Amino acid sequence: MDLSVQIGSLTLKNPLIAASGCFGYGVEYADTVDLSSLGGIVVKGLFLAEREGHPPPRIVETPSGMLNAIGLQGIGVHRFIDEKLPELRARGATVIVNICGTTIDEYAEIGRILSDADGVAALELNISCPNIKEGGITFGCSLTGTFDVVNAVRRVTRLPIIPKLTPNVTDVASFARASEEGGADAVSLVNTFLAMVIDVETRRPKISNVVGGLSGPAIRPIAVRMVYECHKAVNIPILGMGGIADARDALEFVIAGASAVQVGTANFVDPLIWPKLLSGLCDYMNRHQIARIRDLVGSLDTQKAVAEKSST
Numbered sequence: 001m002d003l004s005v006q007i008g009s010l011t012l013k014n015p016l017i018a019a020s021g022c023f024g025y026g027v028e029y030a031d032t033v034d035l036s037s038l039g040g041i042v043v044k045g046l047f048l049a050e051r052e053g054h055p056p057p058r059i060v061e062t063p064s065g066m067l068n069a070i071g072l073q074g075i076g077v078h079r080f081i082d083e084k085l086p087e088l089r090a091r092g093a094t095v096i097v098n099i100c101g102t103t104i105d106e107y108a109e110i111g112r113i114l115s116d117a118d119g120v121a122a123l124e125l126n127i128s129c130p131n132i133k134e135g136g137i138t139f140g141c142s143l144t145g146t147f148d149v150v151n152a153v154r155r156v157t158r159l160p161i162i163p164k165l166t167p168n169v170t171d172v173a174s175f176a177r178a179s180e181e182g183g184a185d186a187v188s189l190v191n192t193f194l195a196m197v198i199d200v201e202t203r204r205p206k207i208s209n210v211v212g213g214l215s216g217p218a219i220r221p222i223a224v225r226m227v228y229e230c231h232k233a234v235n236i237p238i239l240g241m242g243g244i245a246d247a248r249d250a251l252e253f254v255i256a257g258a259s260a261v262q263v264g265t266a267n268f269v270d271p272l273i274w275p276k277l278l279s280g281l282c283d284y285m286n287r288h289q290i291a292r293i294r295d296l297v298g299s300l301d302t303q304k305a306v307a308e309k310s311s312t
């Protein structure tokens, strides 16, 4: 059975990737999860400098999901390279670094620095965090901004680059196209949905930033639809995510068009989810006699739906 997937020049041993912000810098989980058994790990978003993020409360549980506004707290790219990357390398992890910037130059500078670091497999460009005001999502909500960030990083690195798209737009496929035109090797989607929770007794927002990003199973059907739309629009691979909590959920994304999937919120519920996801995928492939996972990508049969609709 062949579970490997190709993301630009990068081969992942399987399609299961830990999503940014939900798996720390990977090293925190090293005693619980065999990091080398994952297709990849996307580390917490990094700016050039360290950042404190927003004050608490920063997360709140919602029906079938959670709202967060961490505000991209992080140790900065230099400390990451010095303090985290050596252990990730030693543990055999495939490391994808999620990079953030307030300016296009900052994205390019971080991209350049990480290209020179030993042990970085790919760069995920975070142009979609809904929880910070400066940079980031401003680029991700503009087609030219998306193109410009991707293109600027493309010029400084040979590493695969994977812009991460926001779902907070009307036509996500056009952002996938702008990414492809800018030179991206793949796109990741979706980041969180801008949302809000209010405590009616105090009439205060439940998180300090007032609004935050919604994740978890509540968003999954919307994310699957967006992956489906992007798959029809571009030729580069898609890393799909949003509410994946078991192998069946992961397969929905693959059938909709994702070459690989990322798992975020579910990891907080069950950090031991990874071997269960992997065996669930293998079981499905066995039952359906599918030798290579890549043959499932985008295999959605819409003809049946059309035929059923026209016969009723």
Ligand SMILES: Cc1cc2nc3c(=O)[nH]c(=O)nc-3n(C[C@H](O)[C@H](O)[C@H](O)COP(=O)(O)O)c2cc1C
Binding pocket: 019, 020, 021, 022, 044, 045, 066, 068, 070, 072, 098, 126, 129, 164, 190, 191, 192, 214, 215, 216, 217, 219, 241, 242, 243, 244, 262, 263, 264, 265, 266
């Ligand atoms: C607490 C938390 C922190 C996150 N931090 C980041 C981040 O630093 N960079 C990023 O691109 N996405 C970040 N995300 C978004 C996730 O990577 C993922 O896109 C989103 O949560 C949807 O997937 P899920 O429903 O499986 O969690 C974060 C999500 C959560 C819940």
